[in-house]
Amino acid sequence: MAQDPSDLARFVASHGGDRSLKVEESLGGGYVRLRVAEAERRQAKHDIRWVEDAVIEMLRNARDAGARHIYLASSREGSVRTITMLDDAAGIPREMHERVFDARVTSKLDSVHLDRWGVHGRGMALYSIRENALSARVVDSAPQKGSSIQAVFDVDSLQERSDQSTWPTLVEDEGGSLGFRGPRNIIRCCCEFSQEDRGCELYLGSPAEIVATARSNVRLSVEGSALLFIDSLDDLPVLERLKLAADAGELLQVSSSLGLDMSERTAHRILAGQVTPVRSVASHFRKSRRASRAGRKVDLARDRRGLRISPEDLGEFSRTMERDFAPLAQRYYLSLASEPRVRVSHGRVTVTFEVDEGD
Template sequence: MADVSGLSQFIDQATHESRLRVESDLGDGFVRLRVSEAERRQAKQDIRCVEDAAIEMLRNARDAHARSIFFAASKSGSIRRFTMVDDGDGVPEHLHETVFEPRVTSKLDSLTMDDWGVHGRGMALYSIKANAEEAFIASSAAGQGSSFVVTFDTTKVVERRDQSTLPDLVKALDGFWSVGSSPHNIARTVAEFALANRKKCTVYFGSPVEIAATLLAFGRSSHQSAGMVSFEQVAPSKRLACASDSQQFAHIAAGIGLEMSSRSAHRILQGQIKPLPPYLESLSRRREGDTGTRSSKRAVGRDYRGLKVAQEDVDDFSADLKRAWRELADRYFLEGDVEPAIRISHDSVHVTFPVRKQL
């Protein structure tokens, strides 16, 4: 009988794993997980600097299925402020405070492992709030996205001293991109996230005023007619397009966590402050091995010792190389559908094929 009881218990555990991991169902897809006190204490240590908080906020938006993330950073004295607006799943109003409690998540069955570790335990927002001066949802609606605001006192939670240096993007000989050597500041943190997740979401990064100008353009590009509805009914990421004048623009911006003067709002509406491009597009690019010269996507068409190679000739050359590579790849069980990296220097032409074995 004991064996039968033990078997029944095992089957119950195996077939009700989700139930056993959930302490309470909060509704609207959110749950509170069972997490030990040791894990709760460890979570507070996850935020060692403001850059850690930035990456946790970005990961949270990505895991909420955001396709566009607008990340504003500003500093006044020792106070660092982040405002992040996204077009993800959003948070129901009755859970705006609850999501900052430990073990609360909407990702019961989608634990994520990425370049920064495990995500989805329901501890990220708790960790941020435990270390921040304030952390709150300025605006959110289920299915329409959210706006999160977090402030830190950098005398308590440190940040990198050099916050002005922007990173660049480096293209390796095998064609893969990475973030170049630079201080591990907020700008680099956002760049690393944007690059790693470029197929999942687009990240915009700048000052609150720049992000507001970008959100205005984002809202205007929507097919929704701003004049047909009250701005409170519009998604936070598109709400600024509802403003009829600078005073209302500043009011709506404050409502999503972007504080600014009416003068700044007026400059945005007059087009004096331009919307930002996607963050990755704004960064300088260079090829691996280059030290002082930035390169663009058409670097292979530069003039080297009087030789100017037209882009169409480079494309034809690349096509011929790919045909030859496919024949070789078939003989040695390699993947044939790869892109060659072509680099023209002052005295040579370099061609590199990434070697990937067939499974």
């Protein structure tokens, strides 16, 4: 008779303790080799230390799947933060809706993406999110129809920045480099992502605002008489379903099926045009940049020649600074929230060490 693997795991745990399921080999002297699953779980806990980290991973995932438009709905009730992301990316086959949250599962067999947040494409992003969330699921997705993915977090367990309403300020240093100042909240994460990936148009708002924005912006892939031959809105890409909902009841049903919960009254308000669509995240800092430039006087006598350092040398210098920071971190029980940031401006090289606020 075949042995149930879960029964076997419980038997091992009861006799050898949970340690037996974590350790692959005891090397002596207090050293052990962890099982792959345990090492992955610990790495996942390190990769996602703030809700904002999870948001960035969700956005990077959509970008790497080919999304050109991303709609991010964020809401909080009590200590529960809900993030629902809709996109027009390649989509996920139904049989993979659960498997994509397993470790090392990726569609990027021959490629990885290196950006300001590190390497992406290891198949660990969604796994890390689920390990740190109350729940994480593919709400709806199919090939060529985009996706709706939702993650729910307990902010008492996985913290988020306290100020979630303030938009960051776009600033330009003496060397002409652009960056953001302000709380490192979800809004700033979205701004930095939009600045990094100009090919994605990102919208951020409440569930109601996201529904109103999608209805206003989404272009239909099926028009005219072809719509008569569609049996169900479920046959359409996820974003187009919101646009084609005919009445408040249908809009409520479609929104709920995509993870965007609202009241029927709110659905009526959206159809009546009483919920204003949000602007894209990028349009916020483009406008602020134009305003700052318009009010700036041009100094014709200023020497605009600046120091230029290659990205490779900047990366190597950052790693050197991280190693040199280690003795201070050990002495004062500090840990870095990210790798040291090196900024080069006119006559100045600035290194910023961002210390984890939990320390």
